[in-house]
Amino acid sequence: MSVRVRYAPSPTGFLHIGGLRTALYNYLFARHHGGQFILRVEDTDRTRLVDGAVEDFINMLEWAGIQIDEGPNKGGNFGPYYQSQRLEIYKKHAEQLLREGKVYRCFCTSERLDQMRKFQEKSKLPPKYDRQCLRLSPEEIHKNLEEKVPYVLRMKLPDDTIVRFKDLIRDDVEFNTSNIDDQVLMKSDGFPTYHLANVVDDHLMEITHVIRGEEWLSSTPKHVLLYQFFGWKIPEFAHLPLLLNSDRSKMSKRQGDTEARAYPPKGYLPDALVNFISLLGWNPGDDREIFSMDELIKEFSIERIHKAGAVFNLEKLNWMNTMYIRKMPNDQIFDILKDDLEKAGYSKFPKEYILKCLGLMKERINFIHELVTFSVYFFKDPETFDPEGVKKRWAPPAKEYLTQLAIRLEKTKNFDHTEIETIFRFYAEEIQIKASELIHPTRLAVSGMTLGPGVFDLLEVLGKDVVLRRMKHAVENFDKIVAGLA
RNA sequence: GGCCCCAUCGUCUAAGGGUUAGGACAUCGCCCUUUCACGGCGGUAAUAGGGGUUCAAAUCCCCUUGGGGUCACCA
Numbered sequence: 001m002s003v004r005v006r007y008a009p010s011p012t013g014f015l016h017i018g019g020l021r022t023a024l025y026n027y028l029f030a031r032h033h034g035g036q037f038i039l040r041v042e043d044t045d046r047t048r049l050v051d052g053a054v055e056d057f058i059n060m061l062e063w064a065g066i067q068i069d070e071g072p073n074k075g076g077n078f079g080p081y082y083q084s085q086r087l088e089i090y091k092k093h094a095e096q097l098l099r100e101g102k103v104y105r106c107f108c109t110s111e112r113l114d115q116m117r118k119f120q121e122k123s124k125l126p127p128k129y130d131r132q133c134l135r136l137s138p139e140e141i142h143k144n145l146e147e148k149v150p151y152v153l154r155m156k157l158p159d160d161t162i163v164r165f166k167d168l169i170r171d172d173v174e175f176n177t178s179n180i181d182d183q184v185l186m187k188s189d190g191f192p193t194y195h196l197a198n199v200v201d202d203h204l205m206e207i208t209h210v211i212r213g214e215e216w217l218s219s220t221p222k223h224v225l226l227y228q229f230f231g232w233k234i235p236e237f238a239h240l241p242l243l244l245n246s247d248r249s250k251m252s253k254r255q256g257d258t259e260a261r262a263y264p265p266k267g268y269l270p271d272a273l274v275n276f277i278s279l280l281g282w283n284p285g286d287d288r289e290i291f292s293m294d295e296l297i298k299e300f301s302i303e304r305i306h307k308a309g310a311v312f313n314l315e316k317l318n319w320m321n322t323m324y325i326r327k328m329p330n331d332q333i334f335d336i337l338k339d340d341l342e343k344a345g346y347s348k349f350p351k352e353y354i355l356k357c358l359g360l361m362k363e364r365i366n367f368i369h370e371l372v373t374f375s376v377y378f379f380k381d382p383e384t385f386d387p388e389g390v391k392k393r394w395a396p397p398a399k400e401y402l403t404q405l406a407i408r409l410e411k412t413k414n415f416d417h418t419e420i421e422t423i424f425r426f427y428a429e430e431i432q433i434k435a436s437e438l439i440h441p442t443r444l445a446v447s448g449m450t451l452g453p454g455v456f457d458l459l460e461v462l463g464k465d466v467v468l469r470r471m472k473h474a475v476e477n478f479d480k481i482v483a484g485l486a
Numbered sequence: 487g488g489c490c491c492c493a494u495c496g497u498c499u500a501a502g503g504g505u506u507a508g509g510a511c512a513u514c515g516c517c518c519u520u521u522c523a524c525g526g527c528g529g530u531a532a533u534a535g536g537g538g539u540u541c542a543a544a545u546c547c548c549c550u551u552g553g554g555g556u557c558a559c560c561a
């Protein structure tokens with residue numbers, strides 16, 4: 001039987017980084033085994049729906065390179081993939097359980113439930129439904145139904161029974177039903193709760209492996225019991241370790257960016273983010289750390305997922321992002337930055353020129369958009385000059401150096417790296433100074449900055465005309481700039 | 487609080503009875519060097535505590551401690 005897994009988020013918010021990892025692990029597992037990855041939207045809570053959430057799930061999964069085989073955007077043989085469109089199915093199954101006495105109607109008001117909980121809390125009792133409605137006589141039930149008193153359907157749990165199940169990550173886990181509440185399965189608005197909808201759908205969609213966050217571990221016995229109520233085969237469970245804030249609490253909005261969609265605009269590459277989160281709770285068993293999606297698919301195994309939660313460490317993600325930027329071909333970077341370059345007004349420059357600039361700059365930036373913001377001087381003459389740099393690099397002889405260099409550079413034929421370097425070295429030797437005393441003032445003159453690519457590369461890429469123009473401008477305004485007037 | 491899960495450098499982790507407890511990020515130092523980076527070399531840094539089992543324990547068992555999750559007509 002082929003593997004079928006699902007990622008089943010609730011559209012009550014945008015895709016969470018933790019959700020992205022859950023989806024990724026499901027996807028890797030599916031692909032590793034040649035199975036299917038399904039996206040199912042669990043929109044049974046009508047009060048917390050967030051506009052655009054489903055689009056965000058789909059967009060971000062696609063951005064990350066996770067391909068959905070079946071889902072709201074794809075269709076499939078097991079749809080619909082919105083739970084809100086499957087109400088009849090849940091109703092039918094709930095009625096079956098009601099007929100079989102596995103669930104019962106509960107007419108209790110939320111006020112009574114709240115009161116009861118408060119009392120239990122105060123008296124340090126476990127907060128549990130007291131089963132008042134389980135003791136209702138048939139006449140009372142009939143009367144309530146006649147009077148259209150709203151009701152929910154609750155699971156009737158067996159008394160004092162051990163529910164055991166095997167978790168692929170945690171091995172055997174067991175719970176006693178005496179610690180579990182009679183879970184509501186159908187709400188009074190006719191919508192199922194998560195527990196019912198989830199089990200019914202996983203069964204009908206022939207899900208073989210339920211891979212989800214650890215926060216579901218304690219409700220799994222309810223699900224196991226439900227499978228048993230229906231007489232269905234129980235899928236394999238794998239509860240993933242949680243993603244943590246730096247204080248080791250469950251990753252939440254309080255700290256850092258928890259929404260996946262925050263990452264692309266910050267300049268994170270999808271491959272880097274995917275690679276990074278793949279390693280949060282899993283590793284291949286050796287020292288390798290850089291993996292493409294295909295390699296992850298090849299290497300991934302549930303056996304190597306470990307149990308403890310993992311802190312989302314932004315610094316390591318940043319490092320990984322840097323690695324991926326360095327590795328990425330220039331024209332691919334160009335494609336990603338197209339809009340940014342356009343917006344900055346740089347797209348009027350020839351593509352080959354931009355590609356060269358990207359090539360020089362990508363070695364020294366951490367986020368892809370920095371390529372645009374830090375590359376201004378490739379596209380515009382500097383209007384300001386770093387004051388610290390001016391102070392340090394533009395001592396009086398620099399003016400003469402720049403003048404002389406400009407004269408010599410003007411005579412070049414190719415204006416390439418080697419030719420430029422020769423001129424610098426030769427002139428430095430001639431006047432008995434270190435080449436760096438020429439290099440630093442020149443960098444400042446042509447870029448306005450004290451850092452960036454190697455100067456000879458920089459000059460070559462900028463081209464003779466631009467370099468000479470900027471150097472002359474620097475010489476002409478040298479005294480003003482040094483005096484802090486320009 | 488009840489129930490459940492978990493526990494190796496600051497962080498991500500390797501080592502599933504015998505290792506000087508390994509790697510990566512971060513950090514520190516040195517080298518390279520025209521700046522910033524990259525890179526190279528090296529350093530600091532961990533088995534939560536206590537009991538067992540064993541010739542031998544990070545590793546198996548128990549207890550303690552600590553952390554987390556969950557206890558809704560939310561998922």
